[in-house]
Amino acid sequence: MKKRLRTPNRPGEKEICVEIPSRLEELSRVEKLAQKIAKIYCLSQDKLDNLAIAVTEAVGNAILHGNRQDPEKMVRIRIHLDGIYLRIEVSDQGSGFDPDALSDPLLPENLMRESGRGVFILKSLMDDIHFTFSPEGTVLHMALKLRSEAT
Numbered sequence: 219m220k221k222r223l224r225t226p227n228r229p230g231e232k233e234i235c236v237e238i239p240s241r242l243e244e245l246s247r248v249e250k251l252a253q254k255i256a257k258i259y260c261l262s263q264d265k266l267d268n269l270a271i272a273v274t275e276a277v278g279n280a281i282l283h284g285n286r287q288d289p290e291k292m293v294r295i296r297i298h299l300d301g302i303y304l305r306i307e308v309s310d311q312g313s314g315f316d317p318d319a320l321s322d323p324l325l326p327e328n329l330m331r332e333s334g335r336g337v338f339i340l341k342s343l344m345d346d347i348h349f350t351f352s353p354e355g356t357v358l359h360m361a362l363k364l365r366s367e368a369t
Contacts, residue, residue: 232299233296233297233298233299234251234255234295234296234297234298235294235297236294236296237293237295238277238292238293239289239290239291239292239293240281240284240285240286240288240289240290240291240292241281241287241289242278242282242287244277244281244293245274245277245278245281248273248274248277248295249270249274251295252269253269255269255304256269256270259299259304259364268344268362269304269362271339271343272306272339272340272343272344272360273295273306273308275336275339275340276306276308276340276358276360277293277308278336279336279358280309280310280312280356280358281293281310283312284310284311284312284355285311285312286312291311292311293308293309293310294307294308294309295307295308295309302363302364302365303345303361303362303364304361304362304364305359305360305361306359306360306361307357307358307360308357308360309355309356309357310355311354311355312355312356314349314351314355314356315356317337320337320338323335323338324338340358344361344362345362345363346360346361347359347360
């Protein structure tokens with residue numbers, strides 16, 4: 219796992235970039251990285267859990283569905299802190315998918331299906347998620363609000 223820590227242009231901002239091969243064995247390292255970041259920024263246990271679950275789910279989907287476990291293809295994780303939000307980008311080199319075509323995992327006919335739950339889980343754990351698709355691959359953008367506007 220290659221790591222790069224960079225300080226962006228604005229004061230108080232931090233960025234970590236990680237690149238891993240598309241192997242499921244890398245997920246434990248990614249989870250530890252998410253936990254370490256959560257502790258550095260003093261996230262509550264709930265936010266730490268949400269971050270760890272969301273990042274491992276997103277990276278797992280990129281490995282399995284995006285890159286089809288091709289170890290020659292890389293998954294890139296970019297974590298950016300701007301003071302209010304922790305923003306996470308997970309990029310794969312796959313051909314993409316249609317998020318609107320995913321079945322609703324809460325419908326009775328889908329309760330036992332394995333697919334469609336990952337994006338649902340991400341939406342429930344993070345404050346914002348959206349996708350960007352290009353010929354180079356898919357980028358999942360997620361954001362976790364660190365504190366309320368009142369603080």
